[in-house]
Amino acid sequence: MKDNILKGSIVLLILLLFLISVTAVSSEDNNSNSNKDLNIMSLSKGGITIQYPSDWGNSKATSNYSIMAISKLDSIDAFGIGQVNINVEKKPIEGDFNTFVNDTYKSMQKDSSFQLVSSGAVSIGGQDAYEYVYTSTQGTGEKEHKAVWFEKGGQAYVIMYSAPISEFEDNLYVFDFVLSGIQIT
Known part of the structure; x- marks a missing residue:
């Protein structure tokens, strides 16, 4: 047995x-x-060149300061706006860059739909930069955002990743990939 x-x-x-x-x-x-x-795609506008995976593509931005926007292709709505997106903006600086960026977030904190999670100094493409992570409640629900700000030629640039909170961590690697290969001319 x-x-x-x-x-x-x-x-x-x-x-x-x-x-x-x-x-x-x-x-x-x-x-x-x-x-x-998946292939690696490239996009150049306004002195910025980024690379991103081919399951992402051009999309419309909701900001007047946007110089380029890409979104996860399956998140783009009928209006061409992605719910999971990376937006690059360029804004003229009035005064000191540090004050400009800090004042931007101070004014946002007055809005109850905004919640700052973290902020600090980072480096992007060999340049000093500031990173802000925050959540916001908009008409489309609660989103998480990660923004990296730097100055070049008297202009403030921000590269911002936004996604619904449930999708933020799953797609953050694309934002990190874009930042790791960004070229600023």
Whole structure:
């Protein structure tokens, strides 16, 4: 009887190991197939060049200061505006850059639909910059935003990533990718 139990256990163990290996190989094939279809795209406007994955594309921006906007393709609505997007803006600076950026967020904090999460100094493309993370409640629901500000030629630039809170972390890697390869001329 012990031999039958031992043989049955060995067969069951071998079957279990086989199923695990088949599942792992299948999962790797699915992941590599989905990444094979992605290409790296490039967009240049207003002295900024960015690269982004091909499952993102041009979209309309809601800001008058926008020089370019890209969005996750499956998040773009009928009006051409992406719910998961990266927007690059350029604004003229009045006075000191640090004061300009800080005043922007001080005025936003007066609005109850705005909640500052964090802020601090960072570097982008070898330049000193400021990073702000905040949430806001808009007509489309609650969103999370990550904005990186820097100064160039008397202009304030901001690269801002926005997404519904439920999608923010899942797509943050694209914003990090865009920032890691940004070219500022």
